[in-house]
Amino acid sequence: MTRRCLSTLLLCALLLGSAGCSLFGGKGPQDAFAAFADAVQRKDAGAAAADTSDPNAAAPVITWMFDGMGKNATLTVQSAEAGDDENRATLTYTWTFGPDKSLRYDVNATATQQGDDWRVQWTPTVLHPDLAPGKTFQYSDDKNYLTPVTDRDGQPLMSWQTVGVVTLTRANLASAAQLAPLLQQFAPTITDATIAEQFAGTQDDAVTVVRLRKTDLDVVRDQLAQIPGVTVAEQGALLTDNRDLSSPAIAGLQEIWQQRIDAAAGWSVMLVDEEGRPTDQLASTPPRDTPPVRTTLDLRMQLLAQQAVATEPRPAVIVAISPGTGGILVAAQNAAANAQGPIAFSGSYPPGSTFKTITTAAALEAGIATPDSPQACPGRVTVENRTIPNDDEFDLGTVPLTTAFAKSCNTTMAVLSDELPADALPKMAKLFGIGVDYVVPGLTTITGTVPNADTPAQKVENGIGQGTVTVSPFGLAVAEASLGHGSTITPTLVVDEKTTADTQSQPIPPTVVDSLRAMMTQTVADGTATALRDVPGLGGKTGTAEFGDNTSSHGWFAGIVGDIAFATLVVGGDTSTPAVTITGDFLRPAVAG
Template identity: 40%
Template structure:
């Protein structure tokens, strides 16, 4: 081997086969890189593990995410608890940066996390995690800060929603008709009551009786029976003064709870009871505003530690109605003392804006009778019959007409009230004195659809979709038979009207055509069944004169001192004909109104209520 290997003294040369030498060298080449430079891949990288962890976490697969950590059980518990507490619509999480540690130092991974709670509510932030090696490769070193940098040990995250106070509801003059106030809900949790349910129910009903006399032991027992044991049965909602009044009697009862909530209420109990609650319900989206929300941390004791995100609530703008506080109060003071169901509706003819909708407690028990009740209108319907006759061209207000004590139409006898007989008088006088016989004859001689058309010209039978309330004006069907038209002619046949409908009638006369009713400002009323062409001006002028004559010389002279009032009285029999409702409908200036007293016997009481109402407006 001269020239290649020098021979060292004392070294013995053993000749080895070439194949064996190459095998040994090859083994050295395979072993050395693994022990030295780390060029061979031994598993997923730290970044890959972090991405897998974040992907499983975002997908809600908490068990899989936890297996990527060095403390799987602790990670799974906190991840699951957090997801349940926050209840997101979705979660996204991704790696943003990687800082590799040198030697045995951990690798630090930055991540961006977004929680989507729906309705545009997104909470985004960045955090970091450390990845360390274990016997199986890289793992996330578990700590609560992996979820959020400010989340410490023994803490949890919580999502909170913050409802704004509902917007107030205002009247036409800016007066606050409804405003937000904290109310106390009296509730009972069945499983917390104990064995003596009947005793607790009896004590609760007795304790509530001074402020809620309609609550009974039987009602509470039924409510508890129908409510799951771990849920709360809502007994009643109380204003704060009422709650404080009965608190000593009910506060210590087992299972009874008193959560509070903010709701819109009127300053005076039962004020505009059939209007304002309906406005608040129908326009809830406009009133509620935009909820706020926050994410907070809580410690092991449940105490809030830190607010991590906060979006404050945004209250809505106030809702303005057309109601007049002055007119509404006048109407309520006129009907509230009455022992039987009564209602007043008032409207501004020039605009169709409702000024008042009032009814008393007996009426409230039957629903919104002021707006949707259907009653025979009695002689107030003679306004419609008079219009139909005037529009026919057969008569005017000066035309002599007969007003006998009774008349017969196709075999049916129709009497005047108390059988009065005026003989032959001008139509205006027959209207003012309310001659049934005259108007029965006029109606019988009209075409079958004449009363229907005239009624719709004055808004009776028209259909409206009025934002804030539901209304029914009434119905005036076509009458083929003369005897049916005769009965309808003085409001005792098949015609029906609500106080709202008769207000539309008088407002249409005052305005010269049907106005479009409205309750909420900046809203539009839809007319689903419109009126025909408005009446002629000549007919309207004569109707106004005839209605004024009712107050000056007719059946409502009691109102002669109430200003330039024009109107019509009505005694409307119902049932077997032995009982009657009392009506007065009319207008004064730019205010039209209708007064209904159910089961009043005559119209005289309705006229007296109208006088009381007008005296305060």
């Protein structure tokens, strides 16, 4: 062995008791710092604690740090020797919570030898200089939850409110008999049987029975506290300001609201005590100003429409759109309709005679008729073995097209449809927005389907809104709004949220627009909708559409008054009369106001 090696061994022997020696692979102080930094960076609380002088004390504190900073936070920890003392190191922590959300700080750490190994001397300050016993970290996304959702005039529709989450434990299921009657004043459908069904559908030890508005919770809070197994937790939720407000147009607004406040969110990192109270602020960026989420809905008209459909026991819907802006003003469904889903926007039904607006527009554009041209309106007509009757087979003889439209002559429209090309109705329908696929932020919608008619029988069926033609209430309202606007509209729900479409907007020929508007006015003045003659400026078209085994019919009424284009549907209404009645109940106060 060389003299140099002997000297090195002697030096190691002399220093072994103080600084340690890594000649034979032993772990030195800086190795301990590096191992601790690596384990913390990997978020391995157990390994990090094992690299300290007191793993039992360190493990929960390190775990609480990771929990408080959130699972989405990323962390890098770098270790560097502090000056000339290899028993000391500077640990640099860099937390990243997202773009432009970083927290960087340094801590001083000391190494201590335990037997043959070196460990980081445990103290909470190796995680942060200000961390002390009884404190932990808390990261928060600071959002402007008070951002409201408003109607087009700035009236509040939805806001952040306190709700009480009422839960019941499985062990106290018998308490359902006492709980249900207490809650029925706010949620009439709750019974002890429905609560039992909730437990039958899950293995959970407790279920959420209902969420109560704070004003409702305050009424029953003390009584709930006396029921065994019932607990109430208060939390925030985005709710309608008016408890009576209910619309399928509202369901998607929370997602847009959430996106808005998330995009403007600030953030903060605090040290908090055992009660969660802040003690030290480590970083803070306030949220940016978040303007209200302004919709195109009209709160007053929406509530009027809800009142109108509520009087009908069968599923009933009103959708109204502004021809001027394309903004959706109203989407109202009664309880029977709600049970079938958001049918205002995604229901698919034959439009019946309301589709004669499209058929007439196609005939006018093709030049096979004019508003004044004489048209036969017999009680029934047969085209390629398909016999089309008028309602109760009324016979007007030969009348101007305007009269045939206003009186809803099926036979007239059947003959005109047979004279049109196979693609005439699909093309004209798309010009009015029916068959266009819109992507409206906040909504899932369909407008309808109008296929080519390859046979005369299909042509006459489609021409009177039967056969293979379907629309949604939304799609028919889009058609009326497009007529009112003079070109295919782009429907919207939220201001500044862009709607896209698979078909470019096109102008409707002005002569077609003027002729149809006059015919619709005549329908109200002296046709099938005379019950609404008292609504100034109203023009519309009634419709009855057979479905199923052709023994039942849907009832429709669609039209335009001022800057309101609308479609009203009563599912299984048998005639258009219920739809006309509901429309009148809605429009009279809406127009008067």
